[in-house]
Amino acid sequence: MGNAQSPPANPRYALASRAFSQKELEDHKSLFVSLAAQSQSDGKYIFPSVFKRYFGLHGPLGDRMFDLLSQQRKDQRLSFQDLVIAKGTYEKGTKDEIEEFIYQLVDVSGDGILGELNVRSDLESVLIAMFETIFSTKDAELGPSSHKDVVDIFLNAATFSKHVDGCAEKSMSIEDFRNWCTLLPSVKKFLGSLLIPPDAGRPGSxxxxxxxxxxxDSNMVLLRKEYAWHIGGALSLQELEEWKLLYHSAYNGLSFNTFLGSIS
Incomplete structure (x- = not known):
């Protein structure tokens, strides 16, 4: 009888693992063991529900992230090698590789087309999931419906220049997506840090x-929390702690000297 042979090493895993220090690999292994135990898979796999609960990802965005991490096998199983391979690109890849990964991530339907009409279901669902994660629905000032106008503004900033064979509408190319992210740095910052647990201070949140x-009266203040979050995407973490209203014409008057005195 011959000895049972181990499965051949995955060259993508071998390459991805080199991007991490030994300590980082040990941390990844520790995380995997913990989530696999919660998945009750004999330590072999992480299941979607456990993955999404740990990383605070819900709905289509969480489903798509798990799909990409598990190499789109559709078997609802995430192995340790899958995790390292995906993190190797998503966290340690080049700028172009990371943007390509995020570009695939927002294609939540997985059809490879971010068309001008189709984008309403793809990007819109991503943006709604983002806002519902960042702005808790427990906030008395905000609710799911309050985000729609901001979502529409973000969608209207997108351009579509890619021709797709057999499709009447133009699609968002990778360059269109990169330009969109340049206009919305907060979106890119959030989508580029989804594998950082929310309680660990996820960038973009x-x-x-x-x-x-x-x-x-807060209703008299033009700066909403969503707008502040968007502006904050271009600022450092230290600049995002507290923003104080220094001047409001309805309360401080229309004097230019008063305005200068308030902000100086």
């Missing part, structure tokens, strides 16, 4: 605390 006097 920070929303400045908007502070104003109690006498100021």
């Amino acid at each position: 920070q929303v400045p605390c908007l502070v104003h006097l109690e006498s100021v």
